[in-house]
Amino acid sequence: MLGRIVFFLCLPSVLAAQLCKPNAAEGFKVRLSIKTALGDKAYEWNRNQRFLFQAAIAFAMSHHLDLEFNVSNILVCDETPRVSFWFVVTSPDDPSRLVGKESVELAVRASRGRINNILLLNDATLEFVGVLPTLAAPVKPATPSWLIVFGVVIGIVGAGIVFLLVSTVVQKKRKENEVAEEEDDDEEAQMKRTAGNEGIYNTSFSESDRNTQM
């Protein structure tokens, strides 16, 4: 009788030992890089932290498959000083049966962010070997920002060109008007002077062109 009790008590752990082993078909290897992620605030990996990990995975499985998973359904083995280990998930209905690898992968991927946050790690420091992280698409603003800068620069340059051209044209016009006025004044002044002498000014000898053109 005692033998049978011992046998049944040992069965789960024996079964567990058999179900969870390195390179298990339905298992995943997990690597944590706690010191890289947290530096001085790194926590010690111990039984309690492992319990938290198991709880997180149980949460992910329950959330994804809509079944009630318990912490005891998540089996962890082969821990190393690296802080890496293997884990397998047993079915809540039948502890001797493992949940398929694909389901576990999908569950983990779906709640990856949550699991990361629980353990204060990220995709790079909490590595599920074989499970690709879902990559966040780089943020793309509606107008590429370089167009905005370009718009500012070309606006300033364009305004500058227009301003300089217009000022050149205005200056030229002003000069032409001044010269024309000076010439007119000369002619008129001379005509007035000669008119005062009761004669008509004979313009044929007027020196409109001081220098003979070459």
Added chain:
Amino acid sequence: MIYCITPPCLEVSVSLVLSGAFLIPYLIALVFEGLPLLYLELAIGQRLRMGSIGVWNNISPMLGGVGIASMVVSFLVSMFYNTIIAWVLWYFFNSFQNPLPWSQCPLNANQTGYSSECEKSTSVNYFWYRETLNITEDIEISGSLQWWMVICLATAWCVIYICFIKGIDSMGKAVYVTATFPYLVLTIFLIRALTLPGATDGLVYLFTPDWEILKKPQVWLDAATQIFFSLSVAFGGLIAFSSYNAERNDCERDALVVGITNSATSLYGSIPIFSILGFKARTNFNTCLEQNILTLTNHFDIAERNMTLENYDQWFDYLNVTHPGDIASLPLRVCDLQNFLDQSASGTGLAFIVFTEAVLEMPGSQVWAVLFFVMLFSLGLSSMFGNIEGVLTPLQELKLVPKWLPHEVLTAIVCLVSFLIGLIFTLGSGNYWVEVFNAYVGSVPLLIIAFCEIVGVAYIYGMKTFSEDIYFMTGRRPNIYWKACWMVISPVMLLVVFVAYVALQAGAYPTYPAWNPNYEDFPQTETKEYPKWVFGIIVALIVVPILSIPVVAIYNLIRCGIKKSSANVSGPNPYSNEAFEIETQERNKQSI
């Protein structure tokens, strides 16, 4: 090096910087080729007070072609040079983002991973080759016009136009900014760079000369040809600029100051560049080691942080002894600091690949990126001033332009035409064409023009007349160093460089590095040969600028010959009093 940090001349900095030994060919080229040419051009421009066409026509009608050659070379150079400025502008526009766009790889089509092209090479390479250039695999595949490049090129030409709109007045003011700003930025970079980890590695590398490099003739050729870009001689721009100087300006002092300042700036600029390259090499080396550490830690399940950068070697040796088989099977990278220091992209790659990568690692990357690209922009702009002046002044002197056309409109037309032709460089294969222009327009034609200039002034114009001119301008005659250079050393050196260049080029069929994602050794560039029609274009690029020299010489020979022969045949003519003929000729000259 006023122009020497700009991308084509960045090569010089890198070569300088890859080995302090490059300093020797550079200094020799400067002393025996650069300074004499510089002084010569400044002096004749100031004395004869005309642009390059007028000056050479004045010295001898046979040399009239030299001015035209300078103009053609200036035009070709300004076209591709402004493309580089457009690239700088593009990077400048993109530096206002957080994070910088070249720091991340974009995702591939189905969002399962990063784009494969980007993963194999680096995100910086990807940004340059794919997002900036959208480069094709081959120079024959032209691709289409990249619209973002077109608007950057248009912006660059607009900025040039606004600086030239008022002619020398507006440009003179712009030069104050473009010439001083780079010094400011270089100093800021120097202070920042010297505080970066790994800067000392870079500086040590700079100051340990690698004498092997002097045995390569290509290095000497590069030094000789790059000096033209560096000092901007043989482009015709200098002659035009100095014609605006006062007649009694001391041009010897100007030449020495400009030449020596140029080289000093080269050296000064190479210190921060090299410190940053050293920093980048050190960072890459550390990353390489850390990757190895991660691989080993994961494989052997060693506790975190037991294997660090410091004790990596001991761990590695220990593991190699205990588990040699495993070590051999792991994908460990070979990390060699010297290797990383030796790496440098060539030409335009230095500014846009190496430097942008370094900037990513520096805290406050946006600020450094913006500063760096504004500095490159102002340097490039100051080079363009010389080039464009070398195109505009001869155009006016050649009287190809009707008098009623205002200066502003002429400048606009020149800018517009250059922009339209420069659209070639915005195609998918644009970068390959820039390399073609850079390698071939900037080498042989300049050598020949410089040779003709020196020989023309020293022998055809006459050393005596020239010495008298200089005495008139500066109050002292040129000393033995200048005379020796002008009469013997510089022409001989130019001839030797020319012959060596032709010999080297004729030896091997020209090839170019192509960026081909499908290449088996990607991300290394694939070396391809230029197709026959591109080779023809290369030959045309070399021949067409200098074609004008013999053509004009022969034309004038024939004309002189005809005049002489017709005068002899008619003999003394009782109806033609030559006194009046000579007078009218002189009046014609004066009225022009």
